[in-house]
Amino acid sequence: MAAETQNARTQVAAPALTPPASMMGMPRHHLLIFLGLLALGLIGPFVLYPVFLMKVMCFALFACAFNLLLGYGGLLSFGHAAYFGSASYVSAYAAKAWGLTPELAILLGTATAAVLGLVFGALAIRRQGIYFAMVTLAFAQMVYFFSVQAPFTGGEDGIQSVPRGHLFGLIDLGPDRSLYFLVLAVTFFGLLLIYRIIHSPFGQVLKAIRDNEPRSISLGYRTNQYKLAVFVLSATLAGLAGATKALVFQLASLTDVYWTMSGEVVLMTLLGGMGTVFGPIVGAAVVVTMQNYLATFGAWVTIIQGVIFVVSVLLFREGIIGVLGRWLKKPL
Amino acid sequence: MINDVILAAKGLTKQFKGFVAVNDVDLQVDRGSIHALIGPNGAGKTTCFNLLTKFLQPTRGTITYNGRDITRMQPADIARLGMVRSFQISAVFPHLTALENVRIALQRQRGDSFDFWRSERVLSGFDGRALALLDEVGLANFAVAPAGALPYGRKRALEIATTLALDPEMLLLDEPMAGMGHEDVDRIAGVIQRIAQKRTVLMVEHNLSVVARLASRITVLARGKVLAEGDYATVSKNPDVIDAYIGAGHG
Ligand SMILES: Nc1ncnc2c1ncn2[C@@H]1O[C@H](COP(=O)(O)OP(=O)(O)O)[C@@H](O)[C@H]1O
Ligand SMILES: [Mg+2]
Numbered sequence: 001m002a003a004e005t006q007n008a009r010t011q012v013a014a015p016a017l018t019p020p021a022s023m024m025g026m027p028r029h030h031l032l033i034f035l036g037l038l039a040l041g042l043i044g045p046f047v048l049y050p051v052f053l054m055k056v057m058c059f060a061l062f063a064c065a066f067n068l069l070l071g072y073g074g075l076l077s078f079g080h081a082a083y084f085g086s087a088s089y090v091s092a093y094a095a096k097a098w099g100l101t102p103e104l105a106i107l108l109g110t111a112t113a114a115v116l117g118l119v120f121g122a123l124a125i126r127r128q129g130i131y132f133a134m135v136t137l138a139f140a141q142m143v144y145f146f147s148v149q150a151p152f153t154g155g156e157d158g159i160q161s162v163p164r165g166h167l168f169g170l171i172d173l174g175p176d177r178s179l180y181f182l183v184l185a186v187t188f189f190g191l192l193l194i195y196r197i198i199h200s201p202f203g204q205v206l207k208a209i210r211d212n213e214p215r216s217i218s219l220g221y222r223t224n225q226y227k228l229a230v231f232v233l234s235a236t237l238a239g240l241a242g243a244t245k246a247l248v249f250q251l252a253s254l255t256d257v258y259w260t261m262s263g264e265v266v267l268m269t270l271l272g273g274m275g276t277v278f279g280p281i282v283g284a285a286v287v288v289t290m291q292n293y294l295a296t297f298g299a300w301v302t303i304i305q306g307v308i309f310v311v312s313v314l315l316f317r318e319g320i321i322g323v324l325g326r327w328l329k330k331p332l
Numbered sequence: 333m334i335n336d337v338i339l340a341a342k343g344l345t346k347q348f349k350g351f352v353a354v355n356d357v358d359l360q361v362d363r364g365s366i367h368a369l370i371g372p373n374g375a376g377k378t379t380c381f382n383l384l385t386k387f388l389q390p391t392r393g394t395i396t397y398n399g400r401d402i403t404r405m406q407p408a409d410i411a412r413l414g415m416v417r418s419f420q421i422s423a424v425f426p427h428l429t430a431l432e433n434v435r436i437a438l439q440r441q442r443g444d445s446f447d448f449w450r451s452e453r454v455l456s457g458f459d460g461r462a463l464a465l466l467d468e469v470g471l472a473n474f475a476v477a478p479a480g481a482l483p484y485g486r487k488r489a490l491e492i493a494t495t496l497a498l499d500p501e502m503l504l505l506d507e508p509m510a511g512m513g514h515e516d517v518d519r520i521a522g523v524i525q526r527i528a529q530k531r532t533v534l535m536v537e538h539n540l541s542v543v544a545r546l547a548s549r550i551t552v553l554a555r556g557k558v559l560a561e562g563d564y565a566t567v568s569k570n571p572d573v574i575d576a577y578i579g580a581g582h583g
Contacts, residue, residue, distance in 0.1 A: 220411035
């Protein structure tokens with residue numbers, strides 16, 4: 001009986017529900033943060049050491065790619081070094097041995113990570129929770145042993161003095177400043193793509209599966225297909241970060257595929273705030289800064305890093321940005 | 333009269349490591365009816381639901397839905413056939429708003445949603461319908477609240493709204509009123525009655541006055557077996573049923 005009046009009310013209420021959006025369907029505060037980051041990125045190389053900033057950006061992209069899987073897909077991979085590292089090797093090899101232009105080298109590295117993600121992901125998503133993490137770790141270890149043995153990876157030395165080349169065969173990326181703006185563009189493209197994925201119809205289903213998989217199934221979603229899709233997307237973007245990193249340092253090495261690399265990205269993500277948009281960026285910046293400025297302490301870096309990690313996880317489990325977002329009462 | 337039966341199970345059996353949770357159950361649910369599945373705790377009601385909706389693979393037996401053998405199908409495909417279940421423990425998406433919860437179900441109309449490159453604003457076309465569904469279960473004022481923050485009774489109401497969003501032909505509700513206060517029970521009972529005007533409902537419920545009021549047919553399960561079947565008057569007089577309830581207790 002009350003249906004008519006209720007319907008009238010819903011019609012009035014509906015527009016107010018759409019969050020206040022500005023460009024690209026982003027809430028205003030997210031747009032402002034992205035613009036702020038872009039401004040920082042543009043001023044950065046004139047204030048700080050460009051290679052340091054490029055390293056931060058590559059790891060920020062890596063951590064955001066990982067967070068897409070963990071924070072929004074609810075899947076803890078402990079083997080993301082496989083995608084980061086294999087892309088690093090392939091782009092380094094393509095640039096050095098085949099003389100590919102940097103954009104093609106990066107694309108090829110990224111594609112390698114995507115294919116690897118598809119194969120490993122298809123096998124791993126059949127397992128849940130800790131078993132999923134173990135399977136991803138096992139695959140990553142396989143990639144590591146392959147990298148130790150394979151002739152083209154250069155063993156302990158890795159692939160060194162990778163030429164940065166000319167972008168599209170035109171722009172010389174040799175100087176740090178010119179490479180810097182390519183890395184900035186790649187990182188920003190990656191971050192915006194991840195943002196879009198999170199806030200897409202696909203992202204909605206993803207969050208639902210993360211929150212309650214059986215319920216998603218009972219609504220008719222074939223959840224394994226969504227989990228595989230996000231796994232591949234995450235691996236691909238991790239590969240984009242790794243491939244770019246190889247050009248920045250002109251080096252691909254066993255460090256990139258070692259399990260500690262998988263651990264580091266977990267650390268960055270948790271420290272910054274998993275399941276937040278901007279947390280992994282902050283986490284990556286903190287960890288890379290720590291590694292750079294504490295480098296003089298030698299082996300102590302690992303221990304200091306470990307202590308900071310334990311303390312921060314105990315003090316604020318939601319990570320830096322998670323806590324900040326709660327204070328500001330705005331999801332960040 | 334095969335056409336009047338929407339869901340049928342024959343010889344349905346589920347063994348867990350030697351323990352038989354569901355034992356040779358035959359069940360027929362008439363189209364358009366409210367059918368209740370009752371029995372003491374541990375009788376195998378939830379396991380039955382899991383078998384019927386394919387969340388568990390039966391050890392033996394067959395299940396037919398609309399005359400079609402669904403025994404070997406995947407659970408997501410069961411939902412796509414029009415049979416949607418709820419869960420005994422409240423099953424909402426806690427980090428999504430109430431509106432988004434319902435919209436996830438409405439979104440199924442688009443088919444699969446693998447379009448990660450599109451803005452979620454394409455989903456705002458479902459907002460009106462989602463609000464109407466929330467309104468139907470008394471949640472219109474909670475649309476933007478995160479589902480995880482809703483009180484228990486409201487969560488259960490949200491689940492029903494989400495299930496209804498799929499416009500299913502058949503609903504399986506596992507203790508939809510457990511843990512609810514009087515007012516909520518009355519409201520949800522009303523909702524279920526309204527739902528069943530166009531649909532079939534199979535429900536597990538401990539509140540026997542609700543069962544007496546809603547269900548046209550009742551199947552009593554005890555230790556995995558069908559103990560009795562019939563309308564409330566028949567079943568409640570059955571000495572085996574009285575025994576089972578007094579013997580095992582329920583709640
Ligand atoms: N996955 C499982 N593994 C082993 N035993 C189970 C499993 N699920 C249910 N059971 C057992 O099956 C019996 C029936 O459980 P259930 O179907 O939940 O009962 P009800 O819903 O009628 O209270 C219980 O004894 C329970 O312990
Ligand atoms: Mg039960």
